[in-house]
Amino acid sequence: MRIIRILNNNVVSSLDEKNNEIVVMGKGIGFQKKQGEEIEDAKIEKIFRMPHTNASQFERLVEEMPYEQVKVADEIIGYAKDTLGKKLNKNIYITLTDHLNFALERQKQGITFQNALLWEIERFYNIEFQIGCKAIEIIKERLNVELTKDEAGFFALHIVNAEMDIGDMHQAMEMPGIIKDILNIVKYTFGIEIDENTLSYERFITHLKFFVQRAVTNQCYPTDDEEFVKSQINKFPQAYGCAVRIKEYMQKKMKYDTGEEELMYLTMHISRIVRRKL
Known part of the structure; x- marks a missing residue:
């Protein structure tokens, strides 16, 4: 695979064997590299294949986010897939990753959001809520940031949205x-x-x-x-x-x-x- 675009030191875009655009992530994978150079296989940690309509949005997101945050979001999504035993809509790589970045920024500024639906989420979507709680644990372990139980509820809703393939977060919240x-x-x-x-x-x-x-x-x-x-x-x-x-x-x-x-x-x-x- 060759580098199409360097998003940052740890993320590049490329093309797969079917000529579909992919995002390739790995520590230092884009460091001191140039467009057209071969990607070092040993540095590849994750390959993201996004729908064409969402590829550029995902690229912009991971280009701006710290590498460790993207890794944490991917770990949470992987845990959700394993726990539920099913595929999730790939848009969750955008929605949950973006929410994680937003939640961490708010935490840094001392801003907290109360989740008005927390009781209902915990009651009616308990498995997804437990995944949300696990997400909070992963964030604490990997990033040393402690988010609230309210955020566990928000993560759960993103998972419900992707699990049921609703496509609209506002509808999932209803x-x-x-x-x-x-x-x-x-x-x-x-x-x-x-x-x-x-x-x-x-x-x-x-x-x-x-x-x-x-x-x-x-x-x-x-x-x-x-x-x-x-x-x-x-x-x-x-x-x-x-x-x-x-x-x-x-x-x-x-x-x-x-x-x-x-x-x-x-x-x-x-x-x-x-x-x-x-």
Whole structure:
């Protein structure tokens, strides 16, 4: 591989075997080098392959950031992938890396942000939140900077965003609050407290995560068998009435039209979690 552009002493751009632009990182990989020179294989620590539309944005980001911060961001993302056991949208290399840089700058200036969604994130996206807490540990170990639990919540949201491939951080930030509102609709409709230590509750939360994801990305279930859907809905009239209230809320909040099959699944989940309370 040859150097196309030297971003800084530790990061250069190049082309892979398919002529796609890549970013190559390694200690001193660009030091005293010139455009067109061969990249020393022994110095390569990481190769980033970004979508063409985001490549220049990522290059600008790593060009300006300290090398150790970029390495830490990459370590956090790698830990998230391993923990979740799935691929993440590559934009996380931009969004999380940029957030890390921003958080460290704020910390240096003595500025702290309170995460208003921290309670909801910890409750509804606990795995991602634990990854966020691990990110705080990694930052402390590698950079000797202690960030707050609020920042763990922000890192968790970036992971949720990349995990669910939402593409818009503002939409990802809306999701925990929407899930909380839906649970409150169920509580107030039936006048109950939901037992959170049940499998039915866990399944409902999992369903709500994907339901809200479909809403923010404006996707919906196709209704393949209307008769079956109606038969299931008719079995649980009270739960269906609650599902309709959720539909009305989603229409008002998100301008999202909840289809009949989606209503059926909501109805079935609601019936399970309130069954023992009625």
